[in-house]
Amino acid sequence: xxxxxxxxAFLAQTIRITVPYSLASLGGVYSERGGVVNIALxxxxxxxxxxxxxxTYYTGSPWFGLLCGIAGGLLVAAIHAVxxxxxxxxxxxxxxxxxxxxxGITKFVLQILFQSSSNSPRxxxxxxxxxxxxxxxxxxxxxxxxxxxxxxxxIVIASHFIIFKTRFGLRLRSVGENPEAADTVGISVTxxxxxxxxxxxxxxxxxxxxxxxxxxxxxxxxxAGRGYIxxxxxxxxxxxxxxxxxxxxxxxxxESLQIQLQGGSxxxxxxxxxxxxxxxxVLAGFIGKxxxxxxxxxxxxxxx
Amino acid sequence: MPYAVELLxxxxxxxxxxxxxxxxxxxxxxxxxxxxxxNGAGKTTLMETLYGLYQPDxxxxxxxxxxxxxxxxxxxxxxxxxxxxxxxMLVGPMTVLENIVLGAETTRYxxxxxKKTTAEISELGGRFSLTVPLNEKVENVGVGIQQxxxxxxxxxxxxxxxxxxxxxxxxxxxxxTQLFRILSELKDEGKTIVLITHKLxxxxxxSDHVSVMRRGKIVxxxxxxxxxxxxxxxxxxxxxxxxxxxxxxxxAGDPVLSINNLSYIDKRGVNILNNVxxxxxxxxxLGIAGVEGNGQSQLVECxxxxxxxxxxxxxxxxxxxxxxxxxxxxxxxxxxVPEDRIKRGxxxxxxxxxxLILGLHxxxxxxxxxxxxxxxxxxxxxxxxxxYDIRPMNPDALARGLSGGNQQKVIIARELSRxxxxxxxxxxxxxxxxxxxxxxxxxxxxxxxxxKAILMISADLNEILSLSDRIAIMxxxxxxxxxPNNKVKESELGLYMTGSKRGSSQKASDx
Numbered sequence: 166x167x168x169x170x171x172x173x174a175f176l177a178q179t180i181r182i183t184v185p186y187s188l189a190s191l192g193g194v195y196s197e198r199g200g201v202v203n204i205a206l207x208x209x210x211x212x213x214x215x216x217x218x219x220x221t222y223y224t225g226s227p228w229f230g231l232l233c234g235i236a237g238g239l240l241v242a243a244i245h246a247v248x249x250x251x252x253x254x255x256x257x258x259x260x261x262x263x264x265x266x267x268x269g270i271t272k273f274v275l276q277i278l279f280q281s282s283s284n285s286p287r288x289x290x291x292x293x294x295x296x297x298x299x300x301x302x303x304x305x306x307x308x309x310x311x312x313x314x315x316x317x318x319x320i321v322i323a324s325h326f327i328i329f330k331t332r333f334g335l336r337l338r339s340v341g342e343n344p345e346a347a348d349t350v351g352i353s354v355t356x357x358x359x360x361x362x363x364x365x366x367x368x369x370x371x372x373x374x375x376x377x378x379x380x381x382x383x384x385x386x387x388x389a390g391r392g393y394i395x396x397x398x399x400x401x402x403x404x405x406x407x408x409x410x411x412x413x414x415x416x417x418x419x420e421s422l423q424i425q426l427q428g429g430s431x432x433x434x435x436x437x438x439x440x441x442x443x444x445x446x447v448l449a450g451f452i453g454k455x456x457x458x459x460x461x462x463x464x465x466x467x468x469x
Numbered sequence: 470m471p472y473a474v475e476l477l478x479x480x481x482x483x484x485x486x487x488x489x490x491x492x493x494x495x496x497x498x499x500x501x502x503x504x505x506x507x508n509g510a511g512k513t514t515l516m517e518t519l520y521g522l523y524q525p526d527x528x529x530x531x532x533x534x535x536x537x538x539x540x541x542x543x544x545x546x547x548x549x550x551x552x553x554x555x556x557x558m559l560v561g562p563m564t565v566l567e568n569i570v571l572g573a574e575t576t577r578y579x580x581x582x583x584k585k586t587t588a589e590i591s592e593l594g595g596r597f598s599l600t601v602p603l604n605e606k607v608e609n610v611g612v613g614i615q616q617x618x619x620x621x622x623x624x625x626x627x628x629x630x631x632x633x634x635x636x637x638x639x640x641x642x643x644x645x646t647q648l649f650r651i652l653s654e655l656k657d658e659g660k661t662i663v664l665i666t667h668k669l670x671x672x673x674x675x676s677d678h679v680s681v682m683r684r685g686k687i688v689x690x691x692x693x694x695x696x697x698x699x700x701x702x703x704x705x706x707x708x709x710x711x712x713x714x715x716x717x718x719x720x721a722g723d724p725v726l727s728i729n730n731l732s733y734i735d736k737r738g739v740n741i742l743n744n745v746x747x748x749x750x751x752x753x754x755l756g757i758a759g760v761e762g763n764g765q766s767q768l769v770e771c772x773x774x775x776x777x778x779x780x781x782x783x784x785x786x787x788x789x790x791x792x793x794x795x796x797x798x799x800x801x802x803x804x805x806v807p808e809d810r811i812k813r814g815x816x817x818x819x820x821x822x823x824x825l826i827l828g829l830h831x832x833x834x835x836x837x838x839x840x841x842x843x844x845x846x847x848x849x850x851x852x853x854x855x856x857y858d859i860r861p862m863n864p865d866a867l868a869r870g871l872s873g874g875n876q877q878k879v880i881i882a883r884e885l886s887r888x889x890x891x892x893x894x895x896x897x898x899x900x901x902x903x904x905x906x907x908x909x910x911x912x913x914x915x916x917x918x919x920x921k922a923i924l925m926i927s928a929d930l931n932e933i934l935s936l937s938d939r940i941a942i943m944x945x946x947x948x949x950x951x952x953p954n955n956k957v958k959e960s961e962l963g964l965y966m967t968g969s970k971r972g973s974s975q976k977a978s979d980x
Contacts, residue, residue: 343560
């Protein structure tokens with residue numbers, strides 16, 4: 166039975182779930198390392214998915230759709246950035262408002278464009294790289310050959326270097342930890358906070374595009390809480406890119422285990438608890454204290 | 470000698486107040502220039518304007534005899550200005566190295582070139598005896614080291630004009646001496662230093678020129694060699710000031726506060742207090758001297774009931790207080806002036822009248838049942854505000870808006886109005902200006918003369934020496950020596966404070 170569960174298909178399932186989590190979670194890392202709490206990830210994912218669908222549907226090109234997904238994510242992130250950084254409003258409220266707004270606006274435009282309040286017509290997925298050794302398992306091949314999987318891995322690794330080893334990362338972290346200190350050495354707090362939030366828009370927008378291509382359509386509310394799970398993973402991963410990605414992998418694993426175990430002898434309700442149980446156990450037992458960046462969520466006031 | 474900095478007719482207004490009123494300050498190149506004045510005189514605003522954190526409403530800034538436009542710290546750094554702020558501008562979770570290079574990074578293949586930077590900073594550090602652990606996180610090093618990091622930050626950016634805002638406020642006497650040695654070396658290298666302070670002994674010890682500010686204006690500029698602390702104090706405050714505390718010898722009465730073999734072991738199992746025994750008699754001030762972090766704070770917290778001692782006993786007037794809650798301790802005749810007035814002394818979002826009855830609010834005169842007696846509270850406030858000269862003279866003013874000195878007066882007024890037998894005063898004048906210090910010292914001496922037993926903890930050796938009848942020195946959680954005040958020299962205290970000398974016995978004789 167064990168070998169049945171932990172098959173190649175199981176691996177593929179885990180990766181399919183992990184990719185959007187990781188992208189959004191990394192987005193959270195960039196935003197919060199710069200000092201802006203980004204609950205709006207949920208709405209960014211949803212709008213990214215919607216724009217990717219629309220772009221692909223009307224041009225027939227999933228690559229163009231991908232760009233549309235990124236643009237859709239950027240748009241929501243930009244609104245969050247202006248509200249949080251310029252207007253200095255409460256970032257949690259802004260995030261919640263944007264999430265609700267994204268649910269409404271996508272449904273509304275869906276209705277106008279496709280005369281349906283629940284889902285869009287079918288769209289093409291991204292082309293995949295052919296992997297000869299997986300020829301007899303097309304599902305797995307389609308997934309592992311998806312360029313976004315490779316891209317995600319690259320982004321995770323690159324993010325580690327960007328955040329901890331580059332000038333940009335050092336400055337981004339400084340405006341998130343102690344903006345006054347950054348300001349007094351001539352770093353623009355506003356500029357770097359914008360960078361952080363906008364990067365989160367790109368990454369969570371990509372996560373949304375992944376969901377749309379994976380399902381070959383947009384369905385109402387398809388982000389389904391992934392933005393929040395991504396935030397939880399970011400916290401479990403202590404705001405580190407590698408940690409956040411590892412936490413996403415763990416969540417992805419637990420979730421696909423849950424899917425795999427359904428229909429077996431265990432009660433469904435119990436199995437459905439697994440991902441969340443895993444979260445609680447990891448949070449409480451192994452991670453220890455997880456400290457947010459010092460100025461996370463606090464607008465910067467220049468002249469006190 | 471040419472001028473490194475010229476601030477000409479600088480005016481800076483905030484909403485209603487004029488922080489700098491046509492201020493002109495000229496600093497000669499290669500000198501140490503002290504800028505003194507009471508809190509709120511406008512020294513920091515003036516220097517933060519020079520550093521680009523504020524834009525002046527009028528005035529001209531000239532650097533090395535050329536007019537410059539400074540719109541942000543970025544511009545001032547470019548003009549060779551570095552500033553060490555009173556509250557350090559460091560990023561705690563980052564390493565010392567990262568903090569130094571932040572904003573002035575060297576990169577290689579678009580990654581930070583930490584190797585090259587490490588070499589550069591080590592060289593700089595060696596040249597100015599500014600040794601720092603480069604790979605340690607800033608939050609894990611002491612304030613003395615953090616200050617060196619700030620100085621290195623400025624020098625690394627090639628600053629040749631260095632502004633330091635109250636640099637010794639957080640330092641021990643030993644660290645201050647080291648800092649002054651570093652500043653002298655920097656001066657010898659041709660750097661220009663502006664030192665904001667209100668400690669006149671420092672001004673006399675290290676500066677070449679002094680400018681005095683009062684209420685947003687420069688009221689005097691003199692060469693240090695031709696002035697005296699008394700003259701400077703008078704310029705600062707606008708009236709004659711007694712720098713010495715006038716105090717009669719007085720025979721102490723019976724012990725009121727007794728502490729026997731008090732020990733405290735914290736959660737991590739570290740022995741913070743080790744068999745501390747002390748007696749404070751009625752009519753005496755016992756000063757506890759020591760480098761901060763040697764258990765003074767925990768001693769006070771044990772006495773006042775904020776911490777539960779692990780072993781030992783304490784009594785006020787023969788009544789046991791060990792292990793009681795703060796409320797119970799205060800009911801037995803103890804008053805407490807806490808070391809951190811914002812955190813423990815006041816509720817800054819409440820007004821002065823309310824702060825003046827904190828902890829006294831259960832007394833019948835201020836209210837019964839659910840209702841507060843607002844009239845009595847206001848009368849109490851008006852009485853104490855007049856008696857202790859608290860400004861503004863408004864019971865409804867929020868505590869947040871008061872200057873440090875006036876906030877401290879509110880606490881002292883409240884605690885003395887308890888009419889307690891024992892007063893525990895921790896850092897009673899930290900961050901308070903000269904006028905306020907004079908008043909608070911006089912008040913404490915008056916309380917002593919009225920027969921109170923006062924336990925005073927201070928990191929300021931001058932304060933200890935000028936107020937105490939007896940001096941106890943704390944080191945490593947122990948009382949290592951108790952001296953009668955008239956029989957000790959400052960240098961000897963220093964040896965005990967740093968642990969290089971220890972008393973023969975725990976319960977040192979009273980002389």
